[in-house]
Amino acid sequence: MKKKITKWYMEKNEHDDVIVSCRVRLARNLSGYNFGRLLSNEDAGKLVDSVRSFKGEIEGREDKPYYSCALNNLGMREKQVLLETHAISPDIFTKEQPTGLILSEDESVSIMINGRDHIRIAAVTTGSNMKKVASVANRIDDMMDRRFKYAYGEKYGYLTSSLADVGTGLKASYMLFLPALTTGGKLSSIETELARFGLMIKGVYGDGNKSPGYLHRLFNRRTIGLTESDIYESLEVIVSQIADLEKKTRREWYERNRSDIEDKVFRSYGVLKYARSLELKDAMTLLSQIELGRFLGIIEPASARFDIHRLMIEIQPAMLAASFTGEDTEIAMEKIRAAYIRKKLPKIITEKED
Amino acid sequence: MICDICRKNKATIIYTEVINGEKNQTCLCDECAVSMNLQGLGKNNKSDTPMGSILSGILSSYMERYIENKTSDNSSKAVCPTCGMSFSTFMRERLLGCPDCYSTFSVVIEKQLKSVQPGTSHVGKVPVNATVYELKKVEPGPEKVLKTQNGNTAPSSKTKSAGKTTDIGELRLQIKEAVQKEDFMLAAKLRDRIKELENTEKDKGPDVKKSKKSAKKPKNK
Ligand SMILES: [Zn+2]
Ligand SMILES: [Zn+2]
Numbered sequence: 001m002k003k004k005i006t007k008w009y010m011e012k013n014e015h016d017d018v019i020v021s022c023r024v025r026l027a028r029n030l031s032g033y034n035f036g037r038l039l040s041n042e043d044a045g046k047l048v049d050s051v052r053s054f055k056g057e058i059e060g061r062e063d064k065p066y067y068s069c070a071l072n073n074l075g076m077r078e079k080q081v082l083l084e085t086h087a088i089s090p091d092i093f094t095k096e097q098p099t100g101l102i103l104s105e106d107e108s109v110s111i112m113i114n115g116r117d118h119i120r121i122a123a124v125t126t127g128s129n130m131k132k133v134a135s136v137a138n139r140i141d142d143m144m145d146r147r148f149k150y151a152y153g154e155k156y157g158y159l160t161s162s163l164a165d166v167g168t169g170l171k172a173s174y175m176l177f178l179p180a181l182t183t184g185g186k187l188s189s190i191e192t193e194l195a196r197f198g199l200m201i202k203g204v205y206g207d208g209n210k211s212p213g214y215l216h217r218l219f220n221r222r223t224i225g226l227t228e229s230d231i232y233e234s235l236e237v238i239v240s241q242i243a244d245l246e247k248k249t250r251r252e253w254y255e256r257n258r259s260d261i262e263d264k265v266f267r268s269y270g271v272l273k274y275a276r277s278l279e280l281k282d283a284m285t286l287l288s289q290i291e292l293g294r295f296l297g298i299i300e301p302a303s304a305r306f307d308i309h310r311l312m313i314e315i316q317p318a319m320l321a322a323s324f325t326g327e328d329t330e331i332a333m334e335k336i337r338a339a340y341i342r343k344k345l346p347k348i349i350t351e352k353e354d
Numbered sequence: 355m356i357c358d359i360c361r362k363n364k365a366t367i368i369y370t371e372v373i374n375g376e377k378n379q380t381c382l383c384d385e386c387a388v389s390m391n392l393q394g395l396g397k398n399n400k401s402d403t404p405m406g407s408i409l410s411g412i413l414s415s416y417m418e419r420y421i422e423n424k425t426s427d428n429s430s431k432a433v434c435p436t437c438g439m440s441f442s443t444f445m446r447e448r449l450l451g452c453p454d455c456y457s458t459f460s461v462v463i464e465k466q467l468k469s470v471q472p473g474t475s476h477v478g479k480v481p482v483n484a485t486v487y488e489l490k491k492v493e494p495g496p497e498k499v500l501k502t503q504n505g506n507t508a509p510s511s512k513t514k515s516a517g518k519t520t521d522i523g524e525l526r527l528q529i530k531e532a533v534q535k536e537d538f539m540l541a542a543k544l545r546d547r548i549k550e551l552e553n554t555e556k557d558k559g560p561d562v563k564k565s566k567k568s569a570k571k572p573k574n575k
Contacts, residue, residue: 031453031485034437038451116449138479145481151453152484156463157476159453159487163466166456168478198472225473 015243017295019128020175020215020309023086024137027160027169028119028144031151035161036116041097044114048100051113054147055102058111061143064104071099071113080318086124091116109136111144117161117169119144126309128239130172130232157224167224170231174239175204177309179214179292180249181242187216190242197234198222205284213284213312218242247295254296265293269348272341277334283315283341303346311344357383434458457490461531522548 013019029035033043048070055068071079071092082088087107092099092115100113112120121144123136144150151159158169165171181187191201200221203211218239220231254261268289272278278286291308293299313319315337324336355365363383432441435458439451444459456463467474529544 029453031487034452035450035455037447037449038437038439141479142482145483148483150481150484151487152481153453153456153476153487153489155475155489156456157478158481159450159456161449161451163448163450163463166467167471167476170478198470222471224467224476225471227478 013127013129015240016127018176018178018243018246019239020177021124021126022128022130022133022174023122023124023172024130024133025120025122025171025173026137026141027117027158027165027171028121028141029151029159029161030118031149033118035118036114037161039097039114044097044099047118048098048113051111051119051148052100052102054111054144057147058102058140058143062104062109062140064106066102066104066109068102069100071101072096077318077321081322084316084319085313088112089115089120109140111140117165119148126307128174130174130236134172134228134232164221165223168226168228168231170223170228171219172231172235173217173219174235176201176216176218176239176242176246177214177288177291178216178242178246179288180253181246182211182214182216184249184253186245186249190245194218194238195221197238198226199235199238212281214288215309215312250292250295261292261296262298265289265296265298269293269299269345272345274342275338277332278315278338278341279334280315280317280337283337284312287312287341300349301346302349306346311341314344315340355381357381432458453485453487454490456487460489522551525551 030047033039033047039047052068052070055066059066071082071088072095074082079088079093082101082103083090083093085107087103087110088101089112092112095115097114099115102111102113103109108124110122112122121137121140123133123140125133153159157167158165160166160169178187181190187201194201198221199218201216201218204215204217205212218235220235222231268286272283272286272290287308290299290301294301294308314323317333320333320336320340323340326336357363357365358381365381365383367381367383433439434451434455436454437451439455439458441459441462444450444455445462450456450459464474525544525548529541529548
């Protein structure tokens with residue numbers, strides 16, 4: 001049952017072992033309304049209704065189903081699911097005013113209404129296809145431009161509620177899986193380097209070295225004084241350098257600590273496969289080891305479609321609760337999580353036998 | 355520590371230049387730091403000599419701080435006429451209240467953008483159907499408040515010529531504008547003019563002071 005290790009990753013895009021997903025977000029505001037902080041409740045209601053009516057139009061033009069809701073009316077748990085799948089951002093999650101969301105059925109496109117800005121258009125895809133998401137977001141932006149009256153300044157471009165977005169209103173980001181650079185402590189020196197290019201990197205589930213799952217978001221800090229394509233270009237250049245460095249570091253690390261790393265990978269698999277209770281942070285760390293082992297050719301999941309990063313999202317608390325169909329309402333989340341992972345974790349094809 | 359240039363005032367800032375590997379330190383007082391910038395020490399923002407531009411950055415940001423300190427009583431009272439956002443709230447929360455806030459707080463916005471962004475003017479995508487806001491010369495702050503309080507409805511004087519006006523508050527606003535445009539020569543002229551006015555007012559006694567009370571703020575607050 002031995003397969004060539006290279007096969008599974010040769011089929012993917014060059015940096016998919018590092019780039020988990022990419023995302024484009026455009027911040028837009030409408031004239032005639034104050035920005036978020038000074039918007040009256042009444043105006044907030046009007047704004048949300050007006051923008052939500054755009055759902056029909058976007059559905060017609062994009063030719064796929066969209067879902068629209070008054071976000072502030074959703075239950076806490078539903079909102080938390082949207083937060084965990086990255087469909088909404090934390091600032092809109094906690095807002096009490098009328099807020100709204102238009103979301104494509106596949107959740108790859110979202111329009112947040114009355115968050116920090118009146119409108120935030122976001123497009124996301126797995127792997128690295130920034131060009132694709134950029135063009136989707138741009139197309140929806142054009143549509144909304146024709147339909148609504150954006151607030152725009154000759155000098156400052158798209159006027160946003162925060163100076164961190166003004167100009168293009170664009171934040172483009174890559175979600176990166178960086179176990180080797182994080183563990184090796186190289187992330188802080190990269191952070192310093194990035195500042196020179198106007199880019200930043202932040203932990204997805206917490207700060208710096210402590211981000212569980214070794215997931216980090218690389219994004220542009222600069223939004224004004226350069227064009228959208230300048231922003232995409234600088235990110236693209238840097239992301240491929242970081243990806244190369246991460247992969248090189250993984251291999252070097254493996255060369256130096258072969259048996260240690262193999263032990264860790266198999267041990268992680270064993271725990272995930274047989275544990276009866278798993279905390280979120282531990283589960284994410286263990287899953288990261290599996291992913292690393294897969295990259296290094298130590299283990300190979302029997303299912304080629306197995307997506308570890310998707311699983312990391314599915315074991316977040318609200319997602320997990322939403323998928324739980326059992327009757328026992330008192331059961332601990334850690335037990336549900338362990339059961340869920342046992343069910344989802346594929347068998348492995350062992351490459352190496354001593 | 356005494357200023358290396360005038361050998362008179364107390365030095366408040368130390369510049370370190372490294373030219374061809376040689377370290378060169380200069381101690382400067384407020385006044386000399388400002389006038390050195392005028393002499394073009396660092397004014398070559400776009401020059402390709404890195405030292406020049408770094409120094410220029412330090413100098414101009416220092417100068418802005420210097421002038422801001424002198425005018426802080428004005429800006430700290432500024433309020434956006436459209437949405438009511440106050441300067442202090444804007445500074446604390448770093449959020450704007452409406453599109454017109456970009457005009458109201460333009461001096462500070464320009465300064466903040468300059469420190470992190472490659473430019474302070476948008477060069478990207480242009481919408482086709484947007485409401486376009488031009489940067490208005492909003493005159494926020496105590497002047498506006500004052501006028502309504504006094505029932506004085508006269509249009510605010512938009513004196514562009516440097517130092518022609520005798521209104522110190524107006525002069526301070528002009529200084530901010532000048533700094534924003536990096537016209538430090540004008541800024542220094544205006545600053546001198548304020549000094550002059552302050553001195554003559556002192557001489558003239560309480561009558562004149564009274565009529566200008568609001569525009570110029572008590573130093574001894
Ligand atoms: Zn001096
Ligand atoms: Zn405003």
